[in-house]
Amino acid sequence: MNRPRVLVVEDESDIRRFVRLSLEREGMQVFEVGNACDARIDSASRQPQLLIVDLGLPDADGKTLIREVRRWSSVPVIVLSAREHEQEKVEALEAGADDYLVKPFGVPELLARAKAQLRRASMVSSGPESSVVCFGDVRVDLATHEVVRHDELIHLTPIEFRLLAALVRGQGKVMTYRQLLLDVWGPGYAARAHYVRVYMTNLRQKLEEHPPRPRHLLTELQVGYRLAGVARESAQAAGQNANFSAATA
Missing domain, CATH: 1.10.10.10 (Winged helix-like DNA-binding domain superfamily/Winged helix DNA-binding domain)
Incomplete structure (x- = not known):
């Protein structure tokens, strides 16, 4: 059985590791990068089925990365950010993110949202749709x-x-x-x-x-x-x- 591939884009190594271990315990295959440049490369080469993106990356704003990915991919994107202002959430979602989770976050909520986005992507790619x-x-x-x-x-x-x-x-x-x-x-x-x-x-x-x-x-x-x-x-x-x-x- 193929494991869902998840790319975590987060500049804080402790958070990256925490997210990776949480997702791996649920049977997902997780890749980590710490900046937008590496995220662009891995998004294209690894073809993840889910992106988890921090907004405060060292080389670009996460919203810019999401817009770039949206030019060529419909992969689900969950934003994971300490920015909790309403306008930040709206801008990220309108840039192309599918969900937004504010730090600090609980593992059960992270897993539930990740699984929901993977299910949604599976429904979209499963062929002709019933109405x-x-x-x-x-x-x-x-x-x-x-x-x-x-x-x-x-x-x-x-x-x-x-x-x-x-x-x-x-x-x-x-x-x-x-x-x-x-x-x-x-x-x-x-x-x-x-x-x-x-x-x-x-x-x-x-x-x-x-x-x-x-x-x-x-x-x-x-x-x-x-x-x-x-x-x-x-x-x-x-x-x-x-x-x-x-x-x-």
Whole structure:
């Protein structure tokens, strides 16, 4: 069985070693570099399936490295940084990062986020996609705009569905307020983050088991939202469910 390849780009050797050992215990193959120059070389030569990048590199800002990688690769990128200001997070995510973890961090959260990004990448590369995804007890068909929970059809407004679809297409990555506003409402609404909050509250009321403590429609504080625990349904299963829906309609 092939082990997932992870490249850790971090100038502090103690943190690099800590991250490497944590990931290796989970069966991952980990490579380390301490600067952006070596990261460019190893990103191309080792073809990692996940990049973990610090922003404060000695020879370049981590956001610059992420932008460069994004010109030729869609590899998932997790930022690991002591910079906790909201604007830093937003800029890193809009540069092309998929997730952002602030130092100091816990090993369980690091592992959970790394595994989530590897799963997302695996889903993207697994061939033709079904239009149907599931999370928790919710089933979403992007083609028919049907949302089912506990085998009951859930009514979503057009905007609620577009917001949910944007999170589904993100496949687990953090979506900033700006990204969601541009995708769902358009460029004229890019500064109206409260729109997203209102409609996200509505989605949680309709789709979460315990809306005040959501398990899937998650907030990334002061940055945006992400959809956790999403799985794409196989084409065969999607067809069976479509037949079932038609038979019971």
